[in-house]
Amino acid sequence: MAFLTRETLEHATSFEEAETMLTNKPLVAPAYFILGGTKSGEGAIITRSREKAVDIKRLDPANGKWFLLQTNYDNWKKPPFFDDRRTPGDKCMAKMSRSNTSLPHIFDVLSSKPVLNMLTTYTALMQVDEGYLESYLQECPFPCSPW
Structure with missing residues (x-):
């Protein structure tokens, strides 16, 4: 890859x-x-x-x-009940709305529980039309989902 x-x-x-x-x-x-x-x-x-x-x-x-929005599971299959990050991620994105989309808002979505969990190691944000990349080490404070 x-x-x-x-x-x-x-x-x-x-x-x-x-x-x-x-x-x-x-x-x-x-x-x-x-x-x-x-x-x-x-x-x-x-x-x-x-x-x-x-x-x-x-x-x-x-x-x-x-x-x-992509998690660790095929998007045409229902995510496992113990690790459904897709549903809350979709809800956060829809609530943000297209007109309010920005890298800080996307970072907020990716840093919200349960999208963020104990296995999250980093988050990378990219904006290709500007050649922009930023990445952050992530840590999920307790209580936090293990998946």
């Missing part, structure tokens, strides 16, 4: 090219790629097996899908 990510970052010159590279190249293990572009509507979550893309979920702002 790391080599493909690096190759994509170094060589892809468009969102479409990056999506094609992340979708079709072989991997050592399954992975989720969260891909954002520089233009409105350029966003996708690519669910990968070792050989190919299993699913691609795309932004669709015209139909109200202005954000995508």
Whole structure:
């Protein structure tokens, strides 16, 4: 995954090219790629097996899908009851609203329990159109979900 990510970052010159590279190249293990572009509507979550893309979920702002959220579970399957971070994450994003979206607000969503849990090690925020990356070590203060 790391080599493909690096190759994509170094060589892809468009969102479409990056999506094609992340979708079709072989991997050592399954992975989720969260891909954002520089233009409105350029966003996708690519669910990968070792050989190919299993699913691609795309932004669709015209139909109200202005954000995508990915946890450690396939987005078409119900998350396990003991580790449902998707439902609260979706609720936080919807409450934030598209017009209020900012990196600090997204950090707040990612730092809220149970989205943040004891296994969270870091949070990375990126804004590709500005070439911006920031990352933070995370720690979930007790009481905190172990998953």
